[in-house]
Amino acid sequence: MNNSASFALNRPSYLVKLLKTEDAVVLQTLYEQCTEFALLTDGQPPSPTAARDEFDAVPDGKTTEDKYIFGLFDPQNDLIGMIESIRHYPDDQTWWLGLMMLSPKQRGRGLGSEFYQAFENWVSAQAVKQVSLSVVEANELGLQFWKKLGFEVIRKTEPQQFGNKTHAVYVMRGAVAVTV
Template identity: 85%
Template sequence: MSNKLNELAGFASNLPGYSVKLLKIGDAAVLQSLYEQCTEFALLTDGQPPSPTAAREEFDAVPDGKTTEDKYIVGLFDPKHELIGMIESIRHYPDNQTWWLGLMMLSPQQRGQGLGSEFYQAFENWVSAQGVKQVSLSVIEVNELGLQFWKSLGFEVIRKTEPRQFGNKIHAVYVMSRPVAAMV
């Protein structure tokens, strides 16, 4: 995994005062704290608060055909070195030209200030430098704020899925995609 750490070079260059770190399993407790700060998202999605092992499970959850070596969980730390955000992604999924952004969270106190857009842009710049052509993600239908956020960043809905189970809830999902701007 040390090779992954080197790959984060330049990730936060447009986030002065903030730092990023590739999170590893040893960071599960810190990540769990962020999950618990973002309980409203778990309630919206699953109808229940995050489990006490939600962060730990995040490190091992990968789609079929992928391994944990394809997974990147990048933590965003404020100037006091506290975890305030994260992006979980899978490289080369569902194809070799795409990175899948599985989850992006910001602590509630950090929202509405443009930091989420800056964090995403830093992520996109980073994956662009690796030759990726697009980023894809999904948003549950009832997450209107999330859908608006991703649309504001240029993501377009490419399809809507049939409703499926998420914890105690059932949701249709919008699959969205955005071409990655080439680095100059």
């Protein structure tokens, strides 16, 4: 397994590094910049402990040792994006991407796609065959973003509760390109 805690994008001076619990304060700022996502999915702004809670939230059968939260830092070393993922979930050949956020000021310039591609390149070194994720039905832009990156919908769930809202969820899967 590649234990490197950072990787680079193809943009000079942009760096992705593994976030730790002590980074919760700076991550909380990103959550608050992305309030529109929380309103879309949960119908309420992110809680004051949303970032801290992210470090501890894991699915049944997994531990915090299986969780990787990567932060994307710009040339000024400001956190402008994050990817939260769980290794070997729901099976040993898959990484689950639980959340990807990019500061609204950074969107629309290809940075999100590059961030995901850098993550996928890193994951490919973990001998994983695919990445899975889910998108709430109301997040049409998110669904289109993931489809452009080659993800396909494998199923749609029954509606479920997210904060103050109820959504059906598209479960998606994308093959990981093998790096040599």
